[in-house]
Amino acid sequence: MKKCEEISGQIWPFLLQEIDPLQVGAVEGHLQECVSCKKEYEGAVQLLSQLNAVSQPEPSELFFARQANQIQQKIQNEKSDWFHFNPRWRPALAAAAVLAVFWVGGSLFQSLQYSTPTSVSDQANREKINPPSQINIERLNAEQLNQITEQLEKIVFQKLPVIEFFGDSGDVDDLNDQELDHLIQDLETTEFRRNS
Amino acid sequence: MFEAESILPFVRVTPNMTSLNSISSISSHEDREEIEAVLAGDTSAFDRLVKKYQRKIYYLALRMLGNTEDADEVTQKTFLKGYRALAGFRFEASFKTWLTTIAINLCRTELSRRRYPQEEISEHIPDLSGEEKRGEEEEHEHRLAHLKEVLETLPARQKEVVVLRIFHDMPFKEIAEALKSNETAVKVNFHHAMKGLRERIQKRLHHEKM
Numbered sequence: 001m002k003k004c005e006e007i008s009g010q011i012w013p014f015l016l017q018e019i020d021p022l023q024v025g026a027v028e029g030h031l032q033e034c035v036s037c038k039k040e041y042e043g044a045v046q047l048l049s050q051l052n053a054v055s056q057p058e059p060s061e062l063f064f065a066r067q068a069n070q071i072q073q074k075i076q077n078e079k080s081d082w083f084h085f086n087p088r089w090r091p092a093l094a095a096a097a098v099l100a101v102f103w104v105g106g107s108l109f110q111s112l113q114y115s116t117p118t119s120v121s122d123q124a125n126r127e128k129i130n131p132p133s134q135i136n137i138e139r140l141n142a143e144q145l146n147q148i149t150e151q152l153e154k155i156v157f158q159k160l161p162v163i164e165f166f167g168d169s170g171d172v173d174d175l176n177d178q179e180l181d182h183l184i185q186d187l188e189t190t191e192f193r194r195n196s
Numbered sequence: 197m198f199e200a201e202s203i204l205p206f207v208r209v210t211p212n213m214t215s216l217n218s219i220s221s222i223s224s225h226e227d228r229e230e231i232e233a234v235l236a237g238d239t240s241a242f243d244r245l246v247k248k249y250q251r252k253i254y255y256l257a258l259r260m261l262g263n264t265e266d267a268d269e270v271t272q273k274t275f276l277k278g279y280r281a282l283a284g285f286r287f288e289a290s291f292k293t294w295l296t297t298i299a300i301n302l303c304r305t306e307l308s309r310r311r312y313p314q315e316e317i318s319e320h321i322p323d324l325s326g327e328e329k330r331g332e333e334e335e336h337e338h339r340l341a342h343l344k345e346v347l348e349t350l351p352a353r354q355k356e357v358v359v360l361r362i363f364h365d366m367p368f369k370e371i372a373e374a375l376k377s378n379e380t381a382v383k384v385n386f387h388h389a390m391k392g393l394r395e396r397i398q399k400r401l402h403h404e405k406m
Contacts, residue, residue, distance in 0.1 A: 012387060016361065018368055047394055051362050054344050056258055067254070067268060068246050071275045075239055078279075091283050 003030060007037050011044050227291040234282055242282075246275050249292060252364065253299050259359040260303040262348065270306060274299040289373045296366070296374040300356060307352065346396045354389035357382055 007030045013019040014027045031038050140148070175183065233241035253274050258267035277298050285294055347355065356375060360366045368386070372379045 009383075009387060012390060013368070013383065043394055044390065047390060047397070048362070050340065050343055051347075051358075051393075054340050054347070056255070057264055059254070059264070064247075064250055064254070067271060068243065068250060071246050071250075071272050072239070072243050074272065074276055075242065075279055078276075079239065 004034060004037055007031070007034070008040060011037070011041050015041070015044055015048060228287060231282060231285060231291065234279070242275075242279055245291070249295055250275070252292065253295060256296065256299055256359060256364050257303055259363045260300070260356070261306055266306055270299060270302045273302050277302070290370070293366075293370050293374045296360070296364070296370075297376070300360075300374060304352070342400060343393075343397065346393055346400075349396065350389050350392060354385050354392065357385045358389045358393075361386055 007027055010019055010023060010027050014024070019027065031041055137145070137148075227245065230241045230245050234245070250271060254267055254271045257270040257274075258264065261267055261270065274295060278295055281298075285291070289297075347358065350358065353375075357371060360371045360374065361368065366374065368379050368382050371377075372382045375382065
């Protein structure tokens, strides 16, 4: 019985000559012996002959000539379009387009990220992650020290309160008593403002 | 007694697998030159490919769609799509198989656009019992027309396999390549399709006798 099931699956490949040549003998032998499988085979032959007889409209040569012409025309139209210029360029153009999109997208993302105002906590976190680099002063030469001093002065003076009056020379030693009193008063007021 | 010789005359005269494969490889080798010429900008080479395969694609589409206008449109679209995608063709399958895949996909799109009510059709058996008796020739024509109708009732994948194997003369291996399937699945589909066709035909004969 199992043999019949196996052969049943081989009948169409056998009929269409797509069977493993080593199995041809086995199928032929079984068909000679088994009435049921022989009947199935004959049915398959009949169906195949009917299928082969199923006709369909046969167009004229003119139809195919016109069709080929239309295809050619459409291809010519595409060729005149710069993008469809040559099929060989299409993958390259597509890859270039993808790269361009990523590049523009990446640039936009980067600029948006840096232009976004950050909160105080974000900034603090960032400083924790990337602490300011430490400088070993002992290893610096005179010129480097001068540069750092200048920069530090700038930073310090930017943060110090601006004193409107500081005398003509700008030196505290040249101030008279009245000017000194005025300066002390100014400093006290500023300090008071800072504390408050 | 059932002799082996009595089987052989019934066997359809088709090239065996080895010769089919060798034809396919020769064909794809020939096509390589044409394809490379097209990629180099020679559109007349593509025209030669069109003329070589347009009939096969047209008849395949006609079998699948059953309509000359749609078959014509699908054939033209197949070649246009093929031209556009030619740079991506890797010669893994033959050019014919590759075109067949495109054509089958376009036919599927067309069929889904039409939205055939497959389930309803599959159970539909034309009622011809009331028609007057025909002559032998008429009867033959009638049976073929019925077979054509029954073919339409097959599930889509089974119909594709039958059309490609019987009408398009493609070996199962190439059908598997064209349908992005495997050979065993294709053979199983074909077997079920043939079984289904025979059952439907017998049902119809039984219906007519009653």
